[in-house]
Amino acid sequence: MKISFNINGKAQTVEVPDGDMPLLWVVRDILNLTGTKFGCGKAACGACTLHIDGDAIRSCSYAVKFAEGKNITTIEGLGTPENPHPVQQAWIEKVVPQCGYCQPGFMMATAALLNKISDPTDEDIDNNILNICRCATYTRMRKAIHRAAEIANSTNSAQQLNP
Amino acid sequence: MRVPRVHQTPIQMKRTISLIGLSLGIFIVSVFANEPTQKAEGIQMDTKQQKVEELKTPFDKVMAVLTHQRCINCHPSDNVPKQGEDSHPHHFGMLRGKDDHGFVAMKCNTCHQDENNKYAGVPGAPHWALAPASMAWEGMSRIEVAQALLDEEHNGGRSHEELIHHLTEDPLVLWAWEPGVNNEGEEREKPPIAKDEFIKAVKEWFETGAVIPEK
Numbered sequence: 001m002k003i004s005f006n007i008n009g010k011a012q013t014v015e016v017p018d019g020d021m022p023l024l025w026v027v028r029d030i031l032n033l034t035g036t037k038f039g040c041g042k043a044a045c046g047a048c049t050l051h052i053d054g055d056a057i058r059s060c061s062y063a064v065k066f067a068e069g070k071n072i073t074t075i076e077g078l079g080t081p082e083n084p085h086p087v088q089q090a091w092i093e094k095v096v097p098q099c100g101y102c103q104p105g106f107m108m109a110t111a112a113l114l115n116k117i118s119d120p121t122d123e124d125i126d127n128n129i130l131n132i133c134r135c136a137t138y139t140r141m142r143k144a145i146h147r148a149a150e151i152a153n154s155t156n157s158a159q160q161l162n163p
Numbered sequence: 164m165r166v167p168r169v170h171q172t173p174i175q176m177k178r179t180i181s182l183i184g185l186s187l188g189i190f191i192v193s194v195f196a197n198e199p200t201q202k203a204e205g206i207q208m209d210t211k212q213q214k215v216e217e218l219k220t221p222f223d224k225v226m227a228v229l230t231h232q233r234c235i236n237c238h239p240s241d242n243v244p245k246q247g248e249d250s251h252p253h254h255f256g257m258l259r260g261k262d263d264h265g266f267v268a269m270k271c272n273t274c275h276q277d278e279n280n281k282y283a284g285v286p287g288a289p290h291w292a293l294a295p296a297s298m299a300w301e302g303m304s305r306i307e308v309a310q311a312l313l314d315e316e317h318n319g320g321r322s323h324e325e326l327i328h329h330l331t332e333d334p335l336v337l338w339a340w341e342p343g344v345n346n347e348g349e350e351r352e353k354p355p356i357a358k359d360e361f362i363k364a365v366k367e368w369f370e371t372g373a374v375i376p377e378k
Contacts, residue, residue: 020278020280020281020282021282022280022282022283041282041283042283042284042285042346043274043280043283043285044254044255044346055268055270055272055273056268056269056273057272057273058273058274058285060282060283061274061275061276061280061282061283061285061287062276062280063276063278063280066276066277109268109269112268113267113268115268116267116268117267117268124266125164126164126256127258127260127266127269128266128267128268128269129164129268129269130164130255130256130257130269131164132255138164141164142164
């Protein structure tokens with residue numbers, strides 16, 4: 001079965017034996033984009049979070065057949081070392097990761113949140129970021145999420161002043 | 164993002180140790196006096212089986228399904244979706260949100276798609292969401308559920324015709340008979356009567372006036 005989609009701005013067609021195969025497996029094992037992590041495999045921990053058409057999706061429970069024609073963004077497509085996404089920049093500034101395994105999922109979930117709410121409150125964060133971190137870096141992540149919002153909003157303001 | 168409580172003060176640790184000791188004591192007593200417990204469980208199971216066998220009228224059959232956890236889990240009375248055969252609160256603090264679909268960046272379909280996912284054990288069906296808060300059935304008796312079902316103020320303004328359509332054709336309702344496997348790979352429990360029997364019972368109940376018995 002062939003499935004076509006755009007991933008990180010690039011058109012891709014993959015051949016899979018089963019359209020129900022989780023998108024996560026395709027992203028990691030076929031496309032070799034290993035930034036997206038396999039955590040629990042039960043859509044519980046959020047380590048596999050990526051974006052589909054701008055929304056956060058747990059890719060371990062998302063059948064690849066549903067990705068036909070969609071736009072997918074993984075952590076590799078969020079920003080670059082030269083031009084990091086505000087979330088990546090904030091994560092670096094606040095030295096968030098400990099072991100780091102869950103962080104791509106948190107960062108993708110955060111980027112999706114900032115797309116919807118530019119300046120999230122603590123309550124917004126509580127309701128929308130339900131990922132799990134076994135190192136318990138939650139306090140630093142909360143600071144980084146607020147910082148990412150500051151960076152994104154200041155960048156947007158600057159762009160509006162100097163389009 | 165809600166920080167799990169994993170750290171305890173010494174006082175909390177002392178209390179935890181006391182509770183563990185107390186629980187262990189109760190466990191040991193239960194083990195050595197388990198005959199009554201087994202009997203009680205046996206009686207409950209027999210009663211449950213009898214209830215299924217006693218589903219004689221269309222009303223009985225319809226309500227046996229609507230009060231099953233496959234339905235009730237998504238008709239909560241506290242804005243907290245439920246999961247599993249024991250109807251425990253949805254893991255990780257997932258809540259109703261403003262539109263019954265969760266929150267802007269953590270929606271039901273962040274995890275739940277249009278079909279069950281057999282690899283992850285995550286259930287799915289079209290328009291996966293909670294029933295609106297006005298349709299909260301959790302904790303109600305079957306008579307109260309029936310009254311709420313027929314009350315247009317609590318059923319989304321649905322007429323009897325629309326209710327028949329919802330109950331017999333909505334893929335999210337009919338998902339109850341194809342619930343797939345859970346995250347341990349075990350089949351989820353289905354409602355106590357077959358889908359065709361339920362559909363027939365719904366139509367018969369409405370055709371005969373959707374009468375709600377006194378008890």
